[in-house]
Every structure is written in C-alpha cells, then in structure tokens.
Amino acid sequence: TAKTHHRGSALRYDPAMSHDTRQRTQLLEQLHHALADGELYLAYQPQLALDGRRLVGAEALLRWRHPQGLAVGPDQFIPLAEQSGLIEAIGSWVIQRACRDWAWLQAQGCPLPRVAINLSPIQLRRPALVDEVADALQQHGMPAQALELEITETVGLPDHLQTLPVLQALRKLGLSIVIDDFGTGYSNLQRLQELPIDGLKIDRSFIQRMLQSRSCERIVETIVQLADHLQLRVTAEGIEDEAVLARLQTMGCHEGQGWAIARPMPAADLHAWCAEHITRQARSAN
Ligand code: C2E
Ligand code: MG
Ligand code: MG
Ligand code: MG
Numbered sequence: 001t002a003k004t005h006h007r008g009s010a011l012r013y014d015p016a017m018s019h020d021t022r023q024r025t026q027l028l029e030q031l032h033h034a035l036a037d038g039e040l041y042l043a044y045q046p047q048l049a050l051d052g053r054r055l056v057g058a059e060a061l062l063r064w065r066h067p068q069g070l071a072v073g074p075d076q077f078i079p080l081a082e083q084s085g086l087i088e089a090i091g092s093w094v095i096q097r098a099c100r101d102w103a104w105l106q107a108q109g110c111p112l113p114r115v116a117i118n119l120s121p122i123q124l125r126r127p128a129l130v131d132e133v134a135d136a137l138q139q140h141g142m143p144a145q146a147l148e149l150e151i152t153e154t155v156g157l158p159d160h161l162q163t164l165p166v167l168q169a170l171r172k173l174g175l176s177i178v179i180d181d182f183g184t185g186y187s188n189l190q191r192l193q194e195l196p197i198d199g200l201k202i203d204r205s206f207i208q209r210m211l212q213s214r215s216c217e218r219i220v221e222t223i224v225q226l227a228d229h230l231q232l233r234v235t236a237e238g239i240e241d242e243a244v245l246a247r248l249q250t251m252g253c254h255e256g257q258g259w260a261i262a263r264p265m266p267a268a269d270l271h272a273w274c275a276e277h278i279t280r281q282a283r284s285a286n
Contacts, residue, residue, distance in 0.1 A: 028084050030066070031077055035090060039065045042097055043264035046273065047116070047235065047257040050249040053284075055277055057114030057148065059237075059257060060098045061264045062090070082120055091123040095136050099147070101267040103140040110271045116148035118180065124151065125162055130169040137173070144174030150201065152180050164195075171196040178235065183223055193230065200227050204238025207258070211244060224251050 034040055044058040062074045081087040098117045105112050123129055137144055149170060171177055178199040179192075183206055202223050209216040220236070227234035236248050239258030248256055262273060 024080060027072070027077065028080055028086065031064075031081060031086060031090075034064055034066070035086070035093060039067065040090070040093065041065065041266060042094065042101060043266060044101070044115075044270045045257050045264040046262045046270070046277070047114075047255055048261055050236075050245065050253055050256050053281060055113065055274060056255055057116060058112055058270060059116040059118075059150070059264075060094065060101070061118070062094060063264075078120065082122055087120045087122050088126070091120055092132060094118075095133055099136040099140040099142050102142050102146060105267060105271060105274075108271050110274045112146070112270075112274075114146050114148050114176075116150050116178070118150045121152065121163070124166050127166055127169070129166060130173070133170060133175070134173055145176075147175040148198075149175060149177050150180040151177060152185060168196050171198075178233070183219060197232065199233035199235060201235045201237055202253075204236075204258070207236045207238045207244060207248075208240060211247065217247075220248070220253075221251055224253050228252070 041063050042060040043063045044060055046055055047057045047059060048054065049056050062078070064072050064074075064077060066072055078087070078090075081090050094117055098115050102112055102115050133147070133149075136142075137147065151167075167177060176198040177196060178201055179195075179197055180201045181203040182200040184203045200223060202220055206216045206219050206223075210220050211217070224234050233254050235255040235257070236244075236253050237257050239245050239248065239256045239260045241260050244258075245256060245260055265273065
C-alpha cells in the first residue's frame with residue numbers, strides 16, 4: 001500500500017528510491033564520523049531587543065564542516081539524525097558545546113546574556129535530559145538564566161504526557177523555553193497556555209513576506225498580540241531588512257534576529273561582532 005511505501009518497507013523494490021536510501025545511508029555514516037571527528041560546530045546568530053538594539057542573546061545553529069566540501073545544512077541532516085536515533089548524541093554534543101562556548105566568550109570579555117539552543121522533540125522524551133542540561137551548566141559555570149531552549153510547535157500531542165514533565169523540570173532549573181517556528185505547526189491554544197514556556201518565535205516565512213503580503217503582516221500582528229495577552233516574550237526570526245525591523249518594532253515585537261542584524265557566525269567571530277556592536281550602539285546614542 002501507499003502507506004507502507006512511505007514508511008520505507010517497500011523501498012528496495014523501487015530503484016529510484018533505493019538510490020535515495022543509499023545516499024541517505026552514506027550521509028548518515030558520514031554524520032557519525034562528523035560527530036566523532038569534530039566536523040560539527042555551532043554558529044551563533046545575535047538576537048537584539050528591537051527597542052534600543054541591545055544584545056540580548058544568540059541562537060546556536062549547528063553547522064557541518066563536511067570534509068568533501070559538501071554544503072549540508074541542518075535542515076537536511078537533523079531530520080536524518082532524528083530518524084536514525086543519532087540525534088541523541090548530537091543533541092548532547094550541542095548542549096555541551098553551547099555551554100562551553102558561552103564560558104569561552106565570557107572569559108574573552110564578551111558576556112552573552114543568553115544562548116539559545118534548538119532541541120529536537122526526540123530529546124524531550126528522555127527524562128535524563130534534565131540532568132544532562134544541569135550538569136553542562138554546572139560544569140561550565142553557566143547560570144541557568146543564560147540558557148534558552150527552543151522547541152518546535154510540532155512537538156506532537158501523542159508526546160504531550162511524556163514531554164510535559166521534562167519541560168517542567170527543565171524550566172525549574174531556571175532556564176527559559178520558547179516555541180520555535182510559531183505559526184506554522186500545530187497550534188493548540190489551550191495547550192499553549194498549559195505549556196511551561198517563556199516566549200514565542202514567529203516563523204521566518206511570515207517575517208520575510210510581511211511587507212509584501214498584507215495577510216502575513218496580519219499574522220505577525222496577531223502573534224505579537226497573542227504573546228502580549230499570554231505574557232510571553234515574542235521574537236521575530238528571519239529579519240532581512242531594516243524596513244521589516246522598523247515595522248516589527250512599531251508592532252511591539254520584543255526581540256529579533258536575521259541577516260539585517262547579522263548572519264550566524266562562529267563563536268570566535270561573535271566576540272568581535274559584540275565589541276563592534278557595543279561601539280555602534282554607543283555612537284548612535286550620542
Ligand atoms: P530554526 O531554529 O528556525 O533556525 C532559523 C533558521 O533561519 C536558521 O537556518 C538560520 O540560519 C536561518 N536564518 C536566520 N536569519 C535569517 C534571515 O534573515 N534570512 C533567512 N533566509 N534565513 C535566516 P539553519 O541554520 O539552516 O537551521 C535550520 C533549522 O535546523 C533550524 O531552524 C533548526 O530547526 C534546525 N537546527 C539547527 N541547529 C540545530 C541543533 O543544534 N539542533 C536541532 N535539533 N535542530 C537544529
Ligand atoms: Mg531555532
Ligand atoms: Mg525558527
Ligand atoms: Mg526551523
């Protein structure tokens with residue numbers, strides 16, 4: 001049936017698909033090596049308070065320095081890691097590395113108020129995640145308030161009962177939790193109210209089109225108002241130009257990130273960027 005076909009059990013009877021499967025198997029094998037051989041790193045994208053442009057944090061985005069120079073982005077390899085179970089190991093690595101990078105930046109005289117990391121829904125099924133996060137924070141002398149976890153709205157209903165206690169325990173550590181890509185996934189407003197969260201991140205598809213499409217602009221406005229009513233912080237991602245940033249600021253959107261501010265960059269470059277940003281800010285304040 002079409003269903004088993006999609007699940008992959010009929011894959012080997014379809015030559016075109018079996019080629020695809022072979023490629024994925026190969027990429028997955030390379031990803032295992034990437035993790036072991038240090039080919040992964042985190043790129044940081046600065047996040048600003050839109051009012052006043054103060055640096056409030058940075059989102060850690062996973063990057064793969066592929067040995068053959070292949071450009072494989074997280075949108076490609078994260079789903080693969082999720083399907084294979086490798087996401088557990090990769091996710092743990094990300095937690096460790098983000099805390100380590102934060103401590104390194106701190107030591108360089110570049111105190112980042114907050115680092116946000118992306119969590120896969122699969123990681124939230126493991127109660128041991130809580131200790132893992134607590135240990136990483138402690139090991140690097142990082143206050144929990146400096147860590148933010150981004151979870152996707154699609155963290156599905158079937159997982160709800162299993163996921164909720166994990167989220168609650170994580171938040172009890174003192175860190176913040178935000179819903180990523182808000183507006184694209186499963187929106188159960190009742191559930192949103194029950195979740196132990198601190199903020200919403202508006203999906204970049206709306207932000208990118210908001211000046212061209214009146215309906216996208218209305219969606220953004222509505223999410224900003226919703227966040228306001230629920231007393232949640234609201235962040236816009238994918239701000240590609242100043243005009244969008246200005247409009248978001250007028251709407252009352254609290255924070256933002258995007259190419260108009262900065263592209264994701266290695267921790268070492270973030271250090272220099274922060275210094276320049278502070279100078280820029282001081283200049284514009286005078
Ligand atoms: P996301 O968490 O929604 O991240 C935002 C994506 O938008 C990033 O893509 C970022 O590079 C991109 N972006 C930022 N500003 C702009 C802009 O102004 N314009 C445009 N066009 N794009 C912008 P990236 O880095 O390719 O990551 C894609 C997705 O992969 C992320 O979406 C996230 O869901 C996932 N991901 C990345 N790192 C991790 C990780 O460490 N763990 C997990 N589980 N998922 C990750
Ligand atoms: Mg994110
Ligand atoms: Mg997002
Ligand atoms: Mg995303």
